[in-house]
Amino acid sequence: MASPENPPFDPLAPHVKPHVPLLSLYNTFFWVGMFSFGGGLSGWLHREMVTSRRWMTEDEFFSGYSLSQVLPGVNASNLTVYIGHHLRGWQGAAVALTALVTGPFFVVILVAFAYHYLLEVPGFQAAVAGIAAAAIGMLVRLGLIAARRAAISVVPALIMVVVFVAVGLLRWPLVPVVAVMAPASILIARWQFLKAKADTDA
Numbered sequence: 001m002a003s004p005e006n007p008p009f010d011p012l013a014p015h016v017k018p019h020v021p022l023l024s025l026y027n028t029f030f031w032v033g034m035f036s037f038g039g040g041l042s043g044w045l046h047r048e049m050v051t052s053r054r055w056m057t058e059d060e061f062f063s064g065y066s067l068s069q070v071l072p073g074v075n076a077s078n079l080t081v082y083i084g085h086h087l088r089g090w091q092g093a094a095v096a097l098t099a100l101v102t103g104p105f106f107v108v109i110l111v112a113f114a115y116h117y118l119l120e121v122p123g124f125q126a127a128v129a130g131i132a133a134a135a136i137g138m139l140v141r142l143g144l145i146a147a148r149r150a151a152i153s154v155v156p157a158l159i160m161v162v163v164f165v166a167v168g169l170l171r172w173p174l175v176p177v178v179a180v181m182a183p184a185s186i187l188i189a190r191w192q193f194l195k196a197k198a199d200t201d202a
Contacts, residue, residue, distance in 0.1 A: 018055055020087045022095050028053070029080065029099035034107070036135070041076040043138030045083065046145070055087060062146060070178060076100075155192070159185055 028048055036044045042065060049056045064086065068078035077097060084096030111118070118124050147160060163181055166172045 017087070020055055020092070022088060022091060025084065025088060025092055026095050026099040029084075029096045030103055033100040034103040036076075042079060043135075043142040045079060046142050047138070049083060056083070058145070058149065060086065062149065065146075070182060155188055156185075159188075 032041065032044050032048060046061055046065075050058055050061050061083075064079055064082035068075050068082060071078050077100070080096045080100050081093045084092035084094070086092075088095070159181060163177060166177045167174055
């Protein structure tokens with residue numbers, strides 16, 4: 001019998017937002033915060049929210065992921081607040097953010113005291129490098145998933161390529177590129193939505 005946190009998944013059925021208990025939300029974000037070493041939090045959250053627990057659809061997750069990248073502040077915290085609010089409103093946002101930082105807060109303090117001793121432990125630096133490599137792998141996986149979804153349609157794929165070339169290859173400043181491409185993307189998406197709606201009504 002499937003647990004409430006992992007209901008049977010039917011890809012053809014309409015997505016119904018589950019009722020996620022605040023305790024389950026806290027536990028999930030606590031352990032994500034504890035084990036998302038090296039900056040791989042976004043990839044870990046996608047795995048937990050979409051793949052494992054199915055609390056969100058990929059559209060819902062990537063909407064929040066995109067929003068968290070353009071808003072001021074720490075991207076991971078922005079995404080955490082978005083997910084918590086999406087699932088349980090302001091209470092969920094507060095619980096998710098608190099849970100995310102609880103574990104690392106104490107771990108960082110302990111590691112700061114023990115750091116010089118840890119450097120003397122054989123293999124410690126290699127372990128840290130391996131953890132960072134795993135985090136990069138999760139981010140690459142998340143990027144490939146997002147790129148695959150964008151490549152389904154010509155226009156999003158074109159925007160993705162333009163931004164990659166402008167920022168990644170030509171080294172143009174990020175802010176002007178985003179200031180131009182973000183409104184253009186929104187206008188194009190709006191136009192496609194209205195066009196599809198008109199075709200449906202016809």
